[in-house]
Amino acid sequence: xxxxxxxxxxxxxxxxxxxxxxxxxxxxxxxxxxxxxxxxxxxxxxxxxxxxxxxxxxxxxxxxxxxxxxxxxxxxxx
Amino acid sequence: xxxxxxxxxxxxxxxxxxxxxxxxxxxxxxxxxxxxxxxxxxxxxxxxxxxxxxxxxxxxxxxxxxxxxxxxxxxxxxxxxxxxxxxxxxxxxxxxxxxxxxxxxxxxxxxxxxxxxxxxxxxxxxxxxxxxxxxxxxxxxxxxxxxxxxxxxxxxxxxxxxxxxxxxxxxxx
Numbered sequence: 001x002x003x004x005x006x007x008x009x010x011x012x013x014x015x016x017x018x019x020x021x022x023x024x025x026x027x028x029x030x031x032x033x034x035x036x037x038x039x040x041x042x043x044x045x046x047x048x049x050x051x052x053x054x055x056x057x058x059x060x061x062x063x064x065x066x067x068x069x070x071x072x073x074x075x076x077x078x
Numbered sequence: 079x080x081x082x083x084x085x086x087x088x089x090x091x092x093x094x095x096x097x098x099x100x101x102x103x104x105x106x107x108x109x110x111x112x113x114x115x116x117x118x119x120x121x122x123x124x125x126x127x128x129x130x131x132x133x134x135x136x137x138x139x140x141x142x143x144x145x146x147x148x149x150x151x152x153x154x155x156x157x158x159x160x161x162x163x164x165x166x167x168x169x170x171x172x173x174x175x176x177x178x179x180x181x182x183x184x185x186x187x188x189x190x191x192x193x194x195x196x197x198x199x200x201x202x203x204x205x206x207x208x209x210x211x212x213x214x215x216x217x218x219x220x221x222x223x224x225x226x227x228x229x230x231x232x233x234x235x236x237x238x239x240x241x242x243x244x245x246x247x248x249x250x251x
Contacts, residue, residue: 001211002215006212007250009249010243010244011212013247014193017114017213019113024109024127026097026098026127026130028124028131033124036120040120
């Protein structure tokens with residue numbers, strides 16, 4: 001089977017995949033590659049920890065809540 | 079092979095296999111192949127450059143009478159690309175937060191899946207075969223040399239790739 005044997009409709013769909021070729025220099029620059037790697041989009045690492053925009057007030061507030069609970073605990077045993 | 083013939087008239091002198099001539103002739107087809115396979119512009123650019131740098135290193139071991147320069151360069155590019163993708167996958171598993179995953183887009187029944195998405199959804203072994211057959215019009219023998227697999231495997235992978243593409247793109251037989 002070759003390109004000619006591919007059905008027309010599928011042939012037309014495959015032809016939709018066009019690629020634009022950027023300027024490619026023959027010599028590579030390691031610095032440029034490193035810079036591209038550094039600037040490549042990456043996931044927000046704080047996402048994995050579940051830290052969001054409203055997390056800062058929570059982060060400050062939670063220790064106070066825990067302290068309050070701890071101080072209130074003896075009341076239960078009076 | 080048509081594009082190889084572009085080089086043959088000047089093959090009388092060894093300049094035909096000079097890095098500059100080969101780079102001008104094959105940088106675009108190699109970029110097209112790598113880009114359609116991985117759909118990553120930066121990686122494709124790096125692979126094109128690495129292919130020619132590697133070729134310049136091993137140029138002396140290439141025998142123009144025994145093998146075809148186009149297949150030779152494509153095989154080199156394919157091997158480099160597979161190695162880079164494997165390395166990237168390993169790093170991705172180790173440091174997942176560093177990479178934005180190529181998320182598979184959920185396509186509703188009304189939306190038409192694009193050819194780029196369909197090709198990306200093909201298994202890697204089938205993807206290379208369909209790209210080399212359709213976009214580069216290579217013979218099954220050349221594809222078997224590039225991918226280093228038997229011709230029979232090329233045929234079966236091509237058959238499976240076309241079947242899957244028809245299903246993904248909802249194209250009638």
